[in-house]
């Protein structure tokens with residue numbers, strides 16, 4: 263026997279969505295999350311509409327006052343293009359989004375434990391999960407939804423951990439009432455790019471991704487802002503006119519976009535733990551939620567179909583994951599190369615500017631269709 267049907271490690275978007283979906287079928291679920299709720303997270307906070315009906319079918323009600331359907335992109339020198347976003351998205355802070363899912367999960371009977379998981383062992387047919395204080399918990403399945411990079415990845419000997427993680431993420435909320443509600447703006451600067459969009463509170467979220475090399479070239483955040491960010495005229499205007507609402511920006515380090523495995527030692531990996539799309543695609547959150555749905559549905563199939571075994575489940579999860587997300591991640595990787603190349607980027611923008619068809623193709627290639635409800 264085991265303590266839970268499913269243990270989920272990480273109570274972010276992927277983990278909480280999987281928990282809510284599995285509770286629909288009345289399974290006994292535990293989510294382990296290191297941090298206390300609610301909390302801010304480094305994220306662009308543009309949520310693609312493709313997952314909104316599905317989240318609502320899990321009885322999650324989200325603020326919809328910021329609907330974003332226009333995108334503006336600029337190069338470091340200020341060459342810009344704008345485009346309509348066919349499906350669009352909502353501007354919702356992670357503080358509100360994750361907390362809303364958390365409260366719903368508690369209401370639905372999910373056990374949420376504030377503990378940091380340090381090891382996961384599979385002794386067929388049961389998993390044993392250990393926390394940093396010596397607690398042990400058993401389950402039939404484990405979903406790994408612990409985000410981009412974790413000590414657990416090292417313990418599990420995952421290949422991607424050997425690769426470079428040369429990216430840093432920075433985010434803060436700002437007051438700038440004149441910023442358009444329906445816009446997501448992506449601005450390039452040397453070694454990175456930043457996104458600006460409004461959230462449900464009316465604050466503008468400024469979140470950027472930057473290479474270590476670029477960041478280290480300046481002595482502190484202020485000089486980085488002045489000497490690198492402000493070189494882009496759009497960012498310069500934003501910095502001059504806005505007022506930061508956080509006491510200091512939030513940062514995360516060691517972001518890697520290397521290929522990951524979807525299954526590791528029989529653990530089903532969801533969200534960023536399975537693979538991270540480049541942030542400017544604005545699709546990471548949708549992928550986290552969608553992959554959680556896929557994992558939950560296959561686990562349900564396992565529990566309800568007597569001739570469906572763990573091997574079939576894992577094979578099918580891997581197949582679906584690559585079919586649905588493989589191309590998006592690949593296109594995102596290629597676009598990132600172009601965008602961050604100082605020589606190619608302005609020419610690519612010119613080309614895109616003359617071809618609205620190409621823009622809509624690229625947006626479609628990095629996004630999915632509206633996913634089915636429960």
Ligand SMILES: Cc1cc2nc3c(=O)[nH]c(=O)nc-3n(C[C@H](O)[C@H](O)[C@H](O)COP(=O)(O)OP(=O)(O)OC[C@H]3O[C@@H](n4cnc5c(N)ncnc54)[C@H](O)[C@@H]3O)c2cc1C
Pocket residue numbers: 271272273274275276277294295296297303304305306307308309310377378379380407408409410412414431432457469470471517532533534535541542544545546547548550
């Ligand atoms: C700079 C930047 C901007 C982005 N902008 C956007 C955007 O605008 N739109 C978009 O759709 N996507 C965006 N993304 C991507 C998006 O943030 C992620 O894809 C999304 O957060 C993935 O959700 P997740 O549940 O997989 O991981 P997370 O939300 O990171 O959740 C993982 C959780 O696991 C917990 N955890 C970690 N280790 C342990 C452990 N050992 N034990 C217990 N708990 C643990 C963490 O505390 C965390 O709460 C952006 C990413 C970056 C880096």
